[in-house]
Amino acid sequence: MYDRLCTDLCASHPAQAVLAAYADRLDRFPLEHCRSAMGRYLLVTDKADSMEEAQRLGMGSVLADEQFGTHSLLPHLAWVDSPIPDSCSLFLFDMGNVVVKNITMLGKIARGYRLDREEFFADYLHYEFPLMEGVLRSAEYWAHVKDVFGVEVEGDPFFDAFEPVFNDEVVTVIGALRKAGKRVVCASNTIEAHWRILESMGALDLFDEVYASHLMRTTKPSRNFFEMILHREGCSIADAYFVDDHEPNIQRARGFGLASLLYADKAGRTASERLASAFSSVL
Template structure:
């Protein structure tokens, strides 16, 4: 069996980078996100583009500065990203692997957050990590899971996907993947016991 775990909100807490960065820049979360998603300059939604790997972190901050007039002295996505490990979920992953299952991470992320997780050793829990910015596509686009299934050489019915966002679970399920909407490690353990 292949288990595909989301990272933020499942394996680690869902750190709200937009809030932290927005507050640090004196904008607040909503104003920061507005600058990121203001498409009037024809450059599109920066958050989606950085998640899909369409623009680099350096390009993100350059466009953000053009839109906001605020100079980012550093890569705040990396500097202010400090998620906490969900030890209950980590224990489940370790158990699944010890039982001989293949366990991978399927995450919407940008290179800054990916680098932070690598530095912390968070991805060492997994046999493989599939990161949206490297794949060129983000959840809930079904291409995300199709790439993983092809890469792993399995059919959808042989996979279980765990994510804290219902829209991502629904998209995975539309392909025939068994999807579990994550709420807590305890609830996940019960759901896995039903498989």
């Protein structure tokens, strides 16, 4: 997702009517002064060579063709959150860094076993999604760590190092939504060890239903993850709203029409401000 827009369209181009709504975050391309990192810029253009140049610079780009409109931009804008649909009957909340915080654990594990932090993190990334999809068990991963790093692992560090705490402002919103008669479910990428802790602390009891990647055998941001939940809930994508802290998950969800809120401090807006703005009607 992106923090700023830029364009090389002429003033009379029809797309300028759409871009006018974002004038405070719009720069001319080529850029003379960068107000953000290049990778946080999205170029709107009708020129193939400009799109190639944007790619070379590490920028994103959108083609301003006859189908271009606000819908072409919204999935990509980090500072704009989708409004809650009037017909919304289902709210999906991510768990980690949304409903609960203090979820980081890899650093603790690396320190506890005196592992090289960068090497351990890089290795873990190869196994993160198999763990979250439930196709790789924790014991199998720690056996791998023993082979690669030569350390004897006791118990399950994923369980021992995981110490989540409730995020009160999100818990309050979930409670208010359910009190207002709305259905609220959890939609989480997680692993079995963490799910046991979340269950024991009562985090799962906050919801009408919970959906965990390691049980579903699929993860965000795949479309299948969301479609499985919507199918089980009997809800159309137009009548749902999704809250998550991870940009790729939000961008993907918005890309196929799921209204979403990025619960993160991004592009000059805090997570708390975003939450309060979106859910002002129930707070």
